[in-house]
Amino acid sequence: MQRDHKWLKNRLEMIWKRYFPDIAVANNVFVKFGRPTRTRLGSIKFGRRKIDPNTIITINGFFTDPEIPEFVVDGVLAHELTHYAHGFASPHEQQHRYPHQGGVVRREMSDRGLKDLLQLEKRWIKDNWVKYLKTQRAL
Secondary structure: OOOOHHHHHHHHHHHHHHHOOOOOOOOOEEEEEOOOOOOOOEEEEEOOOOOOOOEEEEEOHHHHOOOOOHHHHHHHHHHHHHHHHOOOOOOOOOOOOOOOHHHHHHHHHHHOOOHHHHHHHHHHHHHHHHHHHHHOOOO
16 A cells, blocks of 8 residues: 555544544644654644644655554654644643653553554664665665
8 A cells, every 4th residue: 555645644543543532633633744854753733824723743754665664653643643632733731841751752652552552663763763764875
């Protein structure tokens, strides 16, 4: 299956329904592949509208490559959804001063049944990311 924006949207919706069913979709949430980058796997931000802004989740453009396991993409999407749930780049009330304060993302993902996914993703990145980037001539 080709990894395009539709595929990515379906992955986000699946993760949201399975692991974040209690988090309301409080605004328009868009997900897209960004440019391929060496260091940033994903990000979440508000769109440009001042009133009722959209949320934009951007995933590393290298992740269009089927060589990157789906669990890596899913782990990054779940990470960004955790930020959304915590009120970062979303209309939800902000729960923490900083988005990664005291391991809140890891704890939240574990509490939602995503601990194994998080460990798989982290292990794959640690063991394979630099090698992958070298094959892409990105290092």
